Amino acid sequence: MASQSKVRYDSYIQENQLKSSKRRDLIFEHILQIQGHFTVDNIYQEISKIDRGIGIATIYRTVKLLVASGVLTEQTFGEKKGWFEIADQKLEHHDHMICTSCGKIIEFHNKVIESNTYQIAKTHRFIIYSHKLEIFGLCNTCQKQ
């Protein structure tokens, strides 16, 4: 259900006494359809086709709002720009394997890594807000070429 994102989006707007707007709603709806990871520019290119006059600043503002409201999470994947994706719908966290040759991103989840991550934080009396494991290397397809 996409409704978890919707609740987060609506609540955030309500709780911060923001006003609604057609363009922000359009961006939100569009992002919900996206599978996988994307950049601000990706969305800007796509939405520009539908809504001719939209400015990139609005995309930046909306994506920032969606991160603040918990709808999206941001990563850098070692690059110096933001990559976004829909926040985990379930409670299960996932990590990423990034192919440095073709850019493919493979998601995975590992319970052992997960529990050890929490364990090590506890040892250091560290409160976890978020965590990410990134593996860079060659995917199976690229190895063959």
Next chain:
Amino acid sequence: MASQSKVRYDSYIQENQLKSSKRRDLIFEHILQIQGHFTVDNIYQEISKIDRGIGIATIYRTVKLLVASGVLTEQTFGEKKGWFEIADQKLEHHDHMICTSCGKIIEFHNKVIESNTYQIAKTHRFIIYSHKLEIFGLCNTCQKQ
């Protein structure tokens, strides 16, 4: 021993038929003294005090060379700029816990996480070049405030 870095530095220069230079050597020697993580600007500020006329472009170039030669590794720590540190001298990889309040970086190593990382890559027939686990949150000191 700092000699592992020295070997890497010298070999890289030799193998790429580069010329030696006083300023590059100065930056290299200076970086070897640094404990922990730093940015290009950190080094630029410090070296400027010793060598008045050095340009920031030379720092960028040298740091890039040091990464290419394996003396340094680069991370982003979720920010959109590069953070550097001396590459692991031992074979043991380490990860980072970053306090989002004070910026403190705690290093740690966990064998179970490590082996599971390699295991999951194997499952996906993925060849690992590098990997990094970052934990963001509140350090013990900041929790008390």
Next chain:
DNA sequence: TTTAATTTTGATAATAATTATCATTATTAA
């Protein structure tokens, strides 16, 4: 040790991603 080829350098322009500014437009509650 002069020369010639090549690399390194600093200054600065260019680029990329993002944020800030500001006048105009849209939304909403009264």
Next chain:
DNA sequence: TTAATAATGATAATTATTATCAAAATTAAA
């Protein structure tokens, strides 16, 4: 319908980084 305030697009500003280029430094050869 209006008054207050938020949202928007255009664009300037900012930050981190890379590219360009003429001058200086280095090195190998004569």
